Amino acid sequence: MLLALLAAVTAVTTAAAPAQAAGYRYWSFWDLTDGAWTYANQGPSIARPGDGDVQGFRFAVSENSQDAAKPRGPHDFAAICGATDARDGSKRVALVVDFGTRADATGGENPPAPRTACARVAEDATSAEALASVAEPLRYDSNALLCAIDGYPRTGCGEQVSGDTPGTSGDTGTASGDAADADSGGPSAGVYAGIAAVVLLAAAALWQSRRRR
Structure with a gap:
């Protein structure tokens, strides 16, 4: 059961991880x-x-x-x-x-x-x-x-x-005008929601195992 829960946590956090920020040409x-x-x-x-x-x-x-x-x-x-x-x-x-x-x-x-x-x-x-x-x-x-x-x-x-598109490397310093800045921040709401769901599943599993005893 513990291994299954760990696998679930890994799957949820991996799926919900934010993608690499996009750029502008x-x-x-x-x-x-x-x-x-x-x-x-x-x-x-x-x-x-x-x-x-x-x-x-x-x-x-x-x-x-x-x-x-x-x-x-x-x-x-x-x-x-x-x-x-x-x-x-x-x-x-x-x-x-x-x-x-x-x-x-x-x-x-x-x-x-x-x-x-x-x-x-x-x-x-x-x-x-x-x-x-x-x-x-x-x-x-x-x-x-x-x-x-x-x-x-x-x-x-x-x-x-796409954030996966290779960009310029080397010296660094959008448009002669202003391309919008890509969003940056902490983990997405999906990550927290997924973790909360896994925690609830773990609690339910623990409660059931205690009932069987």
Whole structure:
């Protein structure tokens, strides 16, 4: 009887255990601050960088901004924009575009290699306008979420992927906009309900065994 109850407990807790958190496949948006990438607190269609700023975009699968993968490769303003002279009435924005890895690609696409570009744009231009000047075509969804840079990926936009889907490993940092954070928390209500049911069964079995005596 005891072994049967233990087996029941194992079966219930295993079946009710929460699945691995799902992630989202999207372009994240970054600012370079004191030489380190920080997740941007504004979307590229709102942010207005200044002359000399460095911004990055990274395509990857991640659960939320805390585990989002950072852009890879060179990110020094002088190295990216050193050959672009400053001009009155315009600004220079260094951009790092990282198309991610094949593990994060949509539908088996082969991501292009990461690249950099120096965007010379009007002084009041947004980050999205700076990006459009060097990496068209861009694709957005109906909610103004950035879906594709330079046509990559061809399809999809911030879609949820299974928690079992391998994501990006290595450096870490949703969408240039904001994909919803995956839920996190303690054991599910189903786990507690299952354990309670097993406890009741055990009590009933013990009561019956005492009656037989």
